[in-house]
Amino acid sequence: MSILFHLVFFIWVLLTVRCFVGLGSVSASASSSWCQHHHFFPQPNRQFQQKTDRFWVFKEQTNSWVELELPYDLVSCVNDNCTVVASIDPTNKKEEVLETQAEDVPRLRESSKKKVDGYDQEEVTGDVLPMRKRVSLTKMTDASIWVTGQSGSIYERFWNGVQWVIAPHDLPISGAHAVSVFLFNHTILALSEAGILYQMQLSESSQPVWVEFTATLGQSTDEEGEQSSVILIKSGVVSYDGERAYFCTKNGTLLELREIEPPRWVNHGQPPGANVAAIADAASIRTHVIYTISSAGDLYEYDRGSKPSWKKHIWREGTAQDASLMPLTGSTLYGLSGDHSISLFLLTKGGKLVERRLNQRKWKWIVHGSPKDQHLTSITPVLLQDDGHEKLFSLFLTTSTGFVFEYQILKQSGIAQENQSPEVWVGHMHPVHAKVARGIAGIQIQVGRILFPLDDARLAELHLSGLGGESLGPSHQVMFRRKATVKYVWSILDAPETEGWNAEYCTEQRGPTNCITGTKDELNDLGISRTGTRRRKGSHSQQLYLTPRAMGSGLTKHLEVYNFPDDWINSNFHLRVMHGGKSFFLITDGGFTFEYLYTENVWIWLRHEHSTAIEGAVGNYNGSLYVVDTYGSLFMRERSADELAWINCTSSRKGRQVVGGPPWDTIPGRAMKGAIEDDALFFVSRNGRLLQFTVALRKFKWKDCQNPPNTKVASILDQELFREKIVFVIGSNGRLYQYNKVTELWHEHYQSQHLVLSRLPGTAMRPSLLSLTGSLFMLSVDGGLVEYHWNSMDGWNWVEHGTPNKAVTLVGAPGPSLEGNQLFLIGSNGNVYLRYMDQMTWRWKNCGFPFLGNSIAEDQTQKEGNTEKENVCTDEDLAASSRKEDSERADYLSSDCNPEVAPIRPILFAQDSVIFELRDGRLGEIRRIEGTGWVWSRIIGTPTSLCTASYWTALAS
Numbered sequence: 001m002s003i004l005f006h007l008v009f010f011i012w013v014l015l016t017v018r019c020f021v022g023l024g025s026v027s028a029s030a031s032s033s034w035c036q037h038h039h040f041f042p043q044p045n046r047q048f049q050q051k052t053d054r055f056w057v058f059k060e061q062t063n064s065w066v067e068l069e070l071p072y073d074l075v076s077c078v079n080d081n082c083t084v085v086a087s088i089d090p091t092n093k094k095e096e097v098l099e100t101q102a103e104d105v106p107r108l109r110e111s112s113k114k115k116v117d118g119y120d121q122e123e124v125t126g127d128v129l130p131m132r133k134r135v136s137l138t139k140m141t142d143a144s145i146w147v148t149g150q151s152g153s154i155y156e157r158f159w160n161g162v163q164w165v166i167a168p169h170d171l172p173i174s175g176a177h178a179v180s181v182f183l184f185n186h187t188i189l190a191l192s193e194a195g196i197l198y199q200m201q202l203s204e205s206s207q208p209v210w211v212e213f214t215a216t217l218g219q220s221t222d223e224e225g226e227q228s229s230v231i232l233i234k235s236g237v238v239s240y241d242g243e244r245a246y247f248c249t250k251n252g253t254l255l256e257l258r259e260i261e262p263p264r265w266v267n268h269g270q271p272p273g274a275n276v277a278a279i280a281d282a283a284s285i286r287t288h289v290i291y292t293i294s295s296a297g298d299l300y301e302y303d304r305g306s307k308p309s310w311k312k313h314i315w316r317e318g319t320a321q322d323a324s325l326m327p328l329t330g331s332t333l334y335g336l337s338g339d340h341s342i343s344l345f346l347l348t349k350g351g352k353l354v355e356r357r358l359n360q361r362k363w364k365w366i367v368h369g370s371p372k373d374q375h376l377t378s379i380t381p382v383l384l385q386d387d388g389h390e391k392l393f394s395l396f397l398t399t400s401t402g403f404v405f406e407y408q409i410l411k412q413s414g415i416a417q418e419n420q421s422p423e424v425w426v427g428h429m430h431p432v433h434a435k436v437a438r439g440i441a442g443i444q445i446q447v448g449r450i451l452f453p454l455d456d457a458r459l460a461e462l463h464l465s466g467l468g469g470e471s472l473g474p475s476h477q478v479m480f481r482r483k484a485t486v487k488y489v490w491s492i493l494d495a496p497e498t499e500g501w502n503a504e505y506c507t508e509q510r511g512p513t514n515c516i517t518g519t520k521d522e523l524n525d526l527g528i529s530r531t532g533t534r535r536r537k538g539s540h541s542q543q544l545y546l547t548p549r550a551m552g553s554g555l556t557k558h559l560e561v562y563n564f565p566d567d568w569i570n571s572n573f574h575l576r577v578m579h580g581g582k583s584f585f586l587i588t589d590g591g592f593t594f595e596y597l598y599t600e601n602v603w604i605w606l607r608h609e610h611s612t613a614i615e616g617a618v619g620n621y622n623g624s625l626y627v628v629d630t631y632g633s634l635f636m637r638e639r640s641a642d643e644l645a646w647i648n649c650t651s652s653r654k655g656r657q658v659v660g661g662p663p664w665d666t667i668p669g670r671a672m673k674g675a676i677e678d679d680a681l682f683f684v685s686r687n688g689r690l691l692q693f694t695v696a697l698r699k700f701k702w703k704d705c706q707n708p709p710n711t712k713v714a715s716i717l718d719q720e721l722f723r724e725k726i727v728f729v730i731g732s733n734g735r736l737y738q739y740n741k742v743t744e745l746w747h748e749h750y751q752s753q754h755l756v757l758s759r760l761p762g763t764a765m766r767p768s769l770l771s772l773t774g775s776l777f778m779l780s781v782d783g784g785l786v787e788y789h790w791n792s793m794d795g796w797n798w799v800e801h802g803t804p805n806k807a808v809t810l811v812g813a814p815g816p817s818l819e820g821n822q823l824f825l826i827g828s829n830g831n832v833y834l835r836y837m838d839q840m841t842w843r844w845k846n847c848g849f850p851f852l853g854n855s856i857a858e859d860q861t862q863k864e865g866n867t868e869k870e871n872v873c874t875d876e877d878l879a880a881s882s883r884k885e886d887s888e889r890a891d892y893l894s895s896d897c898n899p900e901v902a903p904i905r906p907i908l909f910a911q912d913s914v915i916f917e918l919r920d921g922r923l924g925e926i927r928r929i930e931g932t933g934w935v936w937s938r939i940i941g942t943p944t945s946l947c948t949a950s951y952w953t954a955l956a957s
């Protein structure tokens, strides 16, 4: 069903692809990726080999580690008299530069101390962000932006005439992570992290499919005697004129793709004594001339037609203690200093902006530096104004700490950094609660609108106030002159679930979410009001996802001292389904592990021996059961050959002691998905950290995901059932947090100070995998039901359901939930309550406990003063038979038997069956009967319950 819109997308892109007139250099650099691995070559004659250029210093004021900018002086202070005793230098420095360093350093440092107008210094320094290696943005047309996400997914943001919609274009092979996309001669290519190219083609059914497009050197090369072998590619750039694509191989050579049909590859090798780590410029300075950067940080020029074909651009000026370049694609701009001048802007490894300028046949280096204390990591060229006569450019640079600075290029200046006015750097900060991804260039989608990837895997648009954002399409070019009054603002744009976010893929339904046309139909009015809603949501959503702060409020600290009850593991992980409808596990209070199994037409209890006492069953993945023993060690019950074996997972590398796991193994009622490469189970460690245990393909790897900066993890509310890649947890402070598996970031969710959650696990409700709409259910500390609901119109919202009636609070973890409209809960009175949706209204139903006649429950209802009619879920026949059986009644009244429901998390055994534990240790099953609803159907005796009334019956039945 997605075939049709895929096809339409594809054709649409083909038809509308045009030359990138005017903004050619913008597109060329934006559609590229670059080789980020630095290879350093330490000087062999040094006594101490410094093997890294990255050092951090601990700043006491901010309580954080800050990366050093090299060179860094090590200072010794005696009575406030400080002297430099040594210095850490970049490892790749040339010897001759070392000699001149003494003079150059102070001057360069001075020049880097440019004022950042309006920003507090404390604010703009922060933690260095990780590299998001798979992220890239590529502009195909004004209406189509392709994104490779941190998860390795490919998705397209597409303006369908009414709104921006998202369409998936993932690589077909599981485990193939895309790192960039190219548009080359009307063909879309994708590059995987492994170094393989894929070409988008139309299949026989006219559906676009990715087909491997291997780079090989063989018959059609110029090189003699070259064997046909697969070449792995690291990054690439489409040339300025769009006629060639140049790639940097993993082996550090320059590769050219001349033609796609048939593929014609040319290997240009590498500069003498160096490699190709990135392509700085692909033929936009001079036709067929390629500029590359080696991993040592030198700029090379490659021209096939000249001899020698490789030339090195050296720093003659000698100003350059920081002359080693970052391997990235630069920005080429024309006419900045004279009509025929060409400027190639690059960054140094020290994070400074430099320019290689060609003017009147002479090359020159110019150092532009960086804002004070900032380490620049990517360049985005932006056309500010094009009124036909004049083009005005700025460079937008992202820093290592996630800020964006604008460098306003003064045309005709032709002067070096000494004379520059301090106002050239304009800080644009970053969106509230979200930093800009480090080292990834943004793209200009229109004049005044620039798209940046965020560190948290979403996107953000930096645009002129009122002239951009989620609700505005690629309309007619906005002509504007830069005035002081025009302000840039940030809008956050959501990413799809592959990245753990909430942008839904478009559907083929009629109406504004229809991604094929998205235009006029009878729902258009709704569409307009809806985009209005969306815009409100857009700004609202920034306050829903908060960055947890290390400094907690007084209240947080107060709540942090939360002691778990002794039976915490036990009451939440007593029962676990093994095979739906056929077998489940029961962990007894005495630490025994029993399996209730249906085999050869009888139900039997099977005891599983274990050397230590077991506390709870915390997971089930692919038929393997995960349990915790009293010492907190995690064990996996696994079938190897014919034998069942316990494997001690805590004893493996980085293993920990755990106190909890995911509450549910699948969304109740939905089939478990097949093993996926990065499948993992999440656990809570004894000291309140979230642990990731990779289980897919038997890799068995532990990872410490830590905890939110201001609290410990109390329990896992939901693991990836409500939102793939997201683990929702409840902090021991009673607040909701989430961990994103893709970005490894923690977020706090907006939550009223007055709402304190119980630390119990929760339940997710997501009726359809096609929609992200759904809810998380949890309890508040005072025993009320709390819902956290998401839908595409309103985003996240808290709903407090309260309790079934005044006399009853809810106890035990909520769940299971079914079909998006039913949720089971346990009352403090030992009754089971059903919260269900009836014609868009939530209602309560009292299901009592097993083997109770209607009369008793009705009495209770009246005592509780609830006037609303409650339907009691009791099977008439069973109730009648139990009333007849006086012995049953006697059992109920005897001390060993109490069929009230215990506050122990129940299990969804089958689609029409939920099993609860009773206060006497027996189990009660409630079943859904067609036409009648939920009724108690049987009591299952357990080997350890002292109430044996129905134990033997159960065995015999």
Ligand SMILES: *[C@@H]1O[C@H](CO)[C@@H](O)[C@H](O)[C@H]1NC(C)=O
Residues within 6 Å of the ligand: 081, 082, 083
């Ligand atoms: C600081 O110490 C140096 C040598 O340790 C000395 O020469 C200098 O006079 C001292 N300066 C002050 C202000 O004490």
Ligand SMILES: *[C@@H]1O[C@H](CO)[C@@H](O)[C@H](O)[C@H]1NC(C)=O
Residues within 6 Å of the ligand: 229, 230, 231, 232, 251
């Ligand atoms: C890449 O380099 C390795 C080791 O130097 C070599 O074995 C391999 O053949 C090279 N591959 C290509 C495609 O050049």
Ligand SMILES: *[C@@H]1O[C@H](CO)[C@@H](O)[C@H](O)[C@H]1NC(C)=O
Residues within 6 Å of the ligand: 185, 186, 243, 244, 258, 259, 260, 261
């Ligand atoms: C681009 O594609 C056209 C046909 O679609 C082909 O004729 C032309 O040779 C191609 N150019 C290059 C550089 O591959």
Ligand SMILES: *[C@@H]1O[C@H](CO)[C@@H](O)[C@H](O)[C@H]1NC(C)=O
Residues within 6 Å of the ligand: 611, 612, 633, 648, 650, 651, 652
């Ligand atoms: C499991 O491994 C942990 C960590 O090595 C160890 O402390 C514990 O005793 C082991 N448990 C059993 C039952 O072997």
